[in-house]
Amino acid sequence: MxxxxxxxxxxxxxxxxxxxxxxxxxxxxxxxxxxxxxxxxxxxxxxxxxxxxxxxxxxxxxxxxxxxxxxxxxxxxxxxxxxxxxxxxxxxxxxxRSDSGAEPHGVVFPVPAVLHREKTDRGDGPLHLLRPLKDPPPGWDQTAAAPTKKALWIKTNHPTEAVTGFLSGAGMADVLNGRVPDKASLVSAMxxxxxxxxxxxxxxxxxxxxxxxxxxxxxxxxxxxxxxxxxxxxxxxxxxxxxxxxxxxxxxxxxxxxxxxxxxDAPIPGRPAPPDLADADGACLILTTPAPLANGWHGANWTPVAAAVPAPVAVSGWDLARNQPKPTRFAAAAGSVFFFDGEAPESLANDVCDGEDRRLGYGCVLRGVWRHA
Structure with missing residues (x-):
């Protein structure tokens, strides 16, 4: 067939x-x-x-x-x-989000873990993107405590916190191009x-x-x-x-x-296209669905130079055919971001999982670019 x-x-x-x-x-x-x-x-x-x-x-x-x-x-x-x-x-x-009077329309994605907001009493502070530093800060050592080559940084004197909720396709396109998205592209879960x-x-x-x-x-x-x-x-x-x-x-x-x-037959409206890597320092991958990864926060055959990975999510369920629970695994959450020097590995162009996990829909990614902080 x-x-x-x-x-x-x-x-x-x-x-x-x-x-x-x-x-x-x-x-x-x-x-x-x-x-x-x-x-x-x-x-x-x-x-x-x-x-x-x-x-x-x-x-x-x-x-x-x-x-x-x-x-x-x-x-x-x-x-x-x-x-x-x-x-x-x-x-x-x-x-x-269909065209029903509320903005923005189109597909919405979990907010990438690199998007932060300055803390204010009203929760409406300026937005910032975590970016890899060109040079490691004093004391940075690639060990289990700091397992990546580069540290993620925001150049501001004000305390920040991770943004929660969802981001429109246009807002995600900004992040994929290394730009801070407009606040109007943020969508609350409510x-x-x-x-x-x-x-x-x-x-x-x-x-x-x-x-x-x-x-x-x-x-x-x-x-x-x-x-x-x-x-x-x-x-x-x-x-x-x-x-x-x-x-x-x-x-x-x-x-x-x-x-x-x-x-x-038409593609998903509002899904952003991958940007050009020509004037960037490297590529990044943003998870849009959870990904059970071999090494917890990254895969078996690839190591990013920096990463923003929130708390893992448990993956389990009931196997109806075998009439038994599926083993509990932990997956990197949607919104996790992985940074690479130059191009990301070709095998990760569209997803970071393979086999049955990929057929089920785990490990979907969007490819973007980044520039040093």
């Missing part, structure tokens, strides 16, 4: 509040709020939806996977159409989504009835009007695309809450 490697755009519109949470226990007396979806939740929902519509034998699939087969082989034993699902390569998801808290009953596993006095609270993710999720997919065969067009509603996240998916 011919696999179409053309990259298509997926828009996802939740039909109700969605629920995405980490691996911490959740039960009676607990409160859990949804976070934003990890890449594997979208990849898993899309794969499961396509498999179901194409008549996958899930019991047989689980048996093959528990026997040591990889997903491609296990699906190939059933049909060529199902086998094509294993070749899908997802990127994202990201939040997307302008994109809210939490709908609901109280529920605990259902006994043996009785399938409500347990006396056992309640829990769950906070569901609700997008603001005009806000959608957007992702990219490569390897979608004509047959798989027809499945999505004929059955566009899929279950996504906890409780398999419903979302409607639409496929478009």
């Amino acid at each position: 011919t696999i179409d490697q053309k990259t298509l755009t997926l828009f996802l519109d939740p039909l109700d509040g969605l629920f995405f949470r980490d691996g911490r226990p959740f039960g009676a007396g607990n409160a859990a709020n949804s976070g934003l979806p990890m890449p594997q939740t979208l990849a898993g929902a899309l794969r499961s939806h396509l498999m179901s519509r194409l008549g996958c034998d899930f019991a047989g699939l689980g048996k093959a996977l528990r026997g040591g087969a990889d997903l491609k082989t296990a699906l190939s034993n059933q049909s060529a159409e199902l086998a094509a699902i294993a070749d899908l390569r997802l990127s994202g998801p990201w939040l997307f 302008d994109l989504y809210d939490t709908d808290r609901r109280v529920g009953l605990v259902i006994g596993t043996d009785t399938n009835a409500a347990e006396d006095g056992q309640l829990h609270t769950a906070g569901f993710l609700c997008l603001a009007p005009g806000v959608r999720f957007v992702a990219q997919v490569a390897g979608l065969t004509p047959a798989l695309r027809r499945v999505l067009e004929d059955a566009p509603v899929l279950g996504w996240g906890g409780e398999r809450r419903q979302a409607q998916v639409s496929v478009e």
Whole structure:
């Protein structure tokens, strides 16, 4: 079967509040709020939806996977159409703001960790970019405490703090070109989504009835009007695309809450293009999705000369086919920035993960440039 490697755009519109949470226990007396979806939740929902519509034998699939087969082989034993699902390569998801009256429009990305703001009482101080120093400061030694060749610096006498929230495509384009973005390009999380808290009953596993006095609270993710999720997919065969067009509603996240998916040929609006490296001191890579990396904060075969990496995020989940939890790993958060002398390694041009992690959507990057502080 011919696999179409053309990259298509997926828009996802939740039909109700969605629920995405980490691996911490959740039960009676607990409160859990949804976070934003990890890449594997979208990849898993899309794969499961396509498999179901194409008549996958899930019991047989689980048996093959528990026997040591990889997903491609296990699906190939059933049909060529199902086998094509294993070749899908997802990127994202990201939040997307449609033209609904609020500015700015287009895709929004987690704020890069190099963007700082001077501390003020009103929280509206000037913005600055952390940049690598040309020469190391006194006492800088490339050890475990300072593992990079260059220190990141802001030339200001005022204390600063990292900016949180999201950045528009235009603002990200400024950062990728080594410029401080306009404040108007910053988007608060409150302008994109809210939490709908609901109280529920605990259902006994043996009785399938409500347990006396056992309640829990769950906070569901609700997008603001005009806000959608957007992702990219490569390897979608004509047959798989027809499945999505004929059955566009899929279950996504906890409780398999419903979302409607639409496929478009046009690229994601507002996604910035890589800048020219000609007049810069080096290239940088900005993570737009989390990345489980071999050495925690960087990959196995590459070492940046400087990096801004926030606290890691836990990556886990439940393996439905094998009926067991997935191992917990820690990933560099979206918004992490890696600086390189000259060009970044060619293998990292579009992503910093490979294999199954990359197919799931982890490690997506944007390429930019930097100049010495």
